[in-house]
Amino acid sequence: MIYDAIVVGSGPGGAVAAATLAERGKSVLLIDRQAFPRDKVCGDGLPGNVSEMLDKDLGIDPKKAGLKHQQIYGISMVAPSGKSLLVQGKPSQHYSMVSPRYHFDQMLHEHALKKGAKFEVMDIDAPLYSPDGSKVIGVVQRKGKELIEHETRVVIAADGVSSSIARSLRGRVSDPVETAVAIRAYAKLKRPLSSDPTVYFKYLLQLTPGYAWIFPTAPNEVNVGLGLFDQEIYKKRGKNLKQLLNEFKDEMESEYPMEIDADTLKSWPIPVWMNRESRVVKGAYLVGDAGRFVDALTGGGIFPAMITGQLAARSAIQILDGGNEQAAASAYDEGWRNGIGRSLNRLLMVQKWIGSKPPVFNAIFGVANAIPPIRSALLTGLAGQHS
Numbered sequence: 001m002i003y004d005a006i007v008v009g010s011g012p013g014g015a016v017a018a019a020t021l022a023e024r025g026k027s028v029l030l031i032d033r034q035a036f037p038r039d040k041v042c043g044d045g046l047p048g049n050v051s052e053m054l055d056k057d058l059g060i061d062p063k064k065a066g067l068k069h070q071q072i073y074g075i076s077m078v079a080p081s082g083k084s085l086l087v088q089g090k091p092s093q094h095y096s097m098v099s100p101r102y103h104f105d106q107m108l109h110e111h112a113l114k115k116g117a118k119f120e121v122m123d124i125d126a127p128l129y130s131p132d133g134s135k136v137i138g139v140v141q142r143k144g145k146e147l148i149e150h151e152t153r154v155v156i157a158a159d160g161v162s163s164s165i166a167r168s169l170r171g172r173v174s175d176p177v178e179t180a181v182a183i184r185a186y187a188k189l190k191r192p193l194s195s196d197p198t199v200y201f202k203y204l205l206q207l208t209p210g211y212a213w214i215f216p217t218a219p220n221e222v223n224v225g226l227g228l229f230d231q232e233i234y235k236k237r238g239k240n241l242k243q244l245l246n247e248f249k250d251e252m253e254s255e256y257p258m259e260i261d262a263d264t265l266k267s268w269p270i271p272v273w274m275n276r277e278s279r280v281v282k283g284a285y286l287v288g289d290a291g292r293f294v295d296a297l298t299g300g301g302i303f304p305a306m307i308t309g310q311l312a313a314r315s316a317i318q319i320l321d322g323g324n325e326q327a328a329a330s331a332y333d334e335g336w337r338n339g340i341g342r343s344l345n346r347l348l349m350v351q352k353w354i355g356s357k358p359p360v361f362n363a364i365f366g367v368a369n370a371i372p373p374i375r376s377a378l379l380t381g382l383a384g385q386h387s
């Protein structure tokens with residue numbers, strides 16, 4: 001069978017793309033090299049944009065869906081100077097939360113299947129090109145030594161930072177020079193959290209430009225990690241990610257005494273956003289990490305993956321309904337540029353000019369402490385919220 005569309009990768013980007021296509025009656029094959037549910041190395045932090053999209057666009061209520069998650073009531077943040085800020089969130093329908101990706105991605109994956117997408121576990125080796133090489137007309141599956149071709153009308157690449165489709169079309173997504181790196185682990189708290197848990201960010205001097213986090217996944221459990229936005233700097237300092245994480249854990253012993261589950265300690269690259277160039281190459285749509293849609297300040301990429309998945313699917317529907325392919329591609333690029341593109345750009349600038357300069361960051365923190373609108377703008381950006 002030739003499907004209307006093939007979506008490679010069933011993370012948040014691919015699952016939303018597949019659900020959007022299937023809901024409009026298109027036949028869609030959703031492919032992942034892993035069976036679901038599966039883990040994805042992540043901080044698991046979901047800004048309010050995510051619950052808004054779940055509610056308004058996907059019709060998913062995390063509570064009714066039985067999603068394991070912890071609602072978040074504010075942000076607590078420590079600058080390199082040691083100065084701290086705490087902002088309690090106002091009660092809102094679209095709240096921030098922390099949900100382990102094992103559960104969150106499974107919920108979106110099931111949603112796509114419920115809408116009618118078909119799922120197969122396959123390892124995709126490359127795009128399938130038309131005979132003259134000018135267009136992507138499907139995907140090539142690797143099965144042992146065998147290569148199997150699957151033709152389709154539209155390919156959406158949502159296969160993450162190691163995307164084989166993006167690599168074939170425009171080179172490796174995870175080039176170490178342009179890629180951040182992060183490590184995370186789950187830990188049991190020796191003392192349960194207060195009744196209104198907040199996410200905790202610490203901008204340590206030795207991690208600049210980068211930060212450490214503690215995100216509660218349950219009253220007695222946290223996701224703890226470090227995000228480092230310049231791999232060269234931390235390599236020169238001679239400490240590996242695991243050592244840096246253990247140092248942070250020891251430093252937090254009095255505030256957040258915890259026991260790390262060593263089996264969950266994993267690092268993974270983050271393809272941070274860099275430019276506004278087109279994310280449609282030879283007719284294939286790059287979404288989420290495969291398109292480098294990750295906020296350069298916080299490493300947040302879940303909402304950008306979901307929204308680009310949705311926009312790519314809408315353009316695919318346009319093509320499948322007989323629309324012009326070039327116009328559909330332009331609609332996709334325009335959609336993300338006018339939507340998250342602006343905030344991704346702003347956050348990249350903040351990372352370059354403030355996040356990587358501790359004295360400037362400290363000064364802004366001081367001002368933010370005194371002036372509530374600046375405090376709220378700073379916290380909104382640092383929470384990965386897109387406006």
Ligand SMILES: Cc1cc2nc3c(=O)[nH]c(=O)nc-3n(C[C@H](O)[C@H](O)[C@H](O)COP(=O)(O)OP(=O)(O)OC[C@H]3O[C@@H](n4cnc5c(N)ncnc54)[C@H](O)[C@@H]3O)c2cc1C
Pocket residue numbers: 008009010011012013014031032033034040041042043044045046122123124125158159160161162163164182183184225267268269270287288289290294299300301302303305384
């Ligand atoms: C340590 C860390 C902490 C982070 N913390 C946060 C956070 O707190 N909040 C946030 O918003 N973002 C965070 N991010 C970023 C976030 O994890 C990603 O941006 C997000 O997962 C992107 O979603 P995606 O759907 O594009 O790709 P993914 O979630 O990576 O999904 C890609 C899927 O493609 C599949 N795949 C890959 N290759 C192939 C292949 N060849 N064939 C078939 N299938 C394939 C994979 O198995 C996977 O299921 C963090 C990242 C890291 C590394």
